[in-house]
Amino acid sequence: AAYPRQTQTQQQLMEVPPPARPVAIAVYNFADQTGQFRASENGQQTLSRAVTQGGASILVRALQDAGNRRWFTVVEREQLRNLLNERNIIREMRERYLGEQGVNPQALPAMLFAGVILEGGIVGFDTNTLTGGAGAAFLGIGGRTEYRQDTVTVYIRAVSVRTGEVLTTVTASKTIASYALGASAFKFVGFKELLEAEAGFTTNEPDQLALQQAIEKAVYALVLEGVDLKLWEFADAEAGWPYLWRYRQERDGVFSAEQVESAMDQVRGAAPLRVKEDKSSLKKDDADGRSGSR
Secondary structure: OOOOOOOHHHHHHHHOOOEOOOEEEEEOOOEEOOOOEEEOOOOOEEEEEOOOOOHHHHHHHHHHHOOOOOOEEEEOOOOHHHHHHHHHHHHHHHHHHHOOOOOOOOOOOOOOOOOEEEEEEEEEEEEEEEEEEEEEEEOOEEEEEEEEEEEEEEEEEEEEOOOOOEEEEEEEEEEEEEEEEEEEEEEEEEOOEEEEEEEEEEEEOOHHHHHHHHHHHHHHHHHHHHHHOOOOOEOOHHHHHHHHHHHHHHHHOOOOHHHHHHHHHHHHHOOHHHHHHOHHHHHHHHHHHHHHHO
């Protein structure tokens, strides 16, 4: 047994600068809306789901990772019945054995309530979006390789508890890569005696890990999209500006994710004064990129 390593999207999520104040948020459910079942190797459908049914648990963890537990105050709603039952037990036991007629706020304080509800789910699991392979043999020695890609897609929408308005909606996708490598050889060792040997291995990226990265990417987008829409804000606008710039470039397709990541590495290595001086140029580049993309 071992603890899982941090993913790249999880590290990006934890690096986000803190907000002006944390947002109280609730997740009731984050269901698998694809309805797909896992297919066996012979092509027959099984009773196992194609993707994990624990999306809500992954989403709660991603919300806690945002800004290293500084962006969201997550309240329990997925198993709310269990929480209410336990609070009722406390109330009844104190009334029976301590004679309390009312709720003691010291022993049972009021529950936190959320200002924003997150809804959505896993909306797509596309298999064999990309397949291929190659092979060759010479003088009885050959090799082959095969690869395949699947894609999982998630949607998250933030809903205001006070008004019921859908504040924003974000989406993220992650590819699941699988590949196989094999080699074979044959040789005549005697008259009508043929020696054949074959070896190979297959590597499949875990579906759960791909879903985790898609949800973490969606939460990252939710944080920065909310800042862009002025639903919430960074505690330090100067510190948060490079992250917002990076998100805009990647969202609008001005630069690729690799180009944006390279620019962010340069920003992390620069002095704070340099970042402040480059803010105007970043805005100009942003405007130039938008006009060029049109």
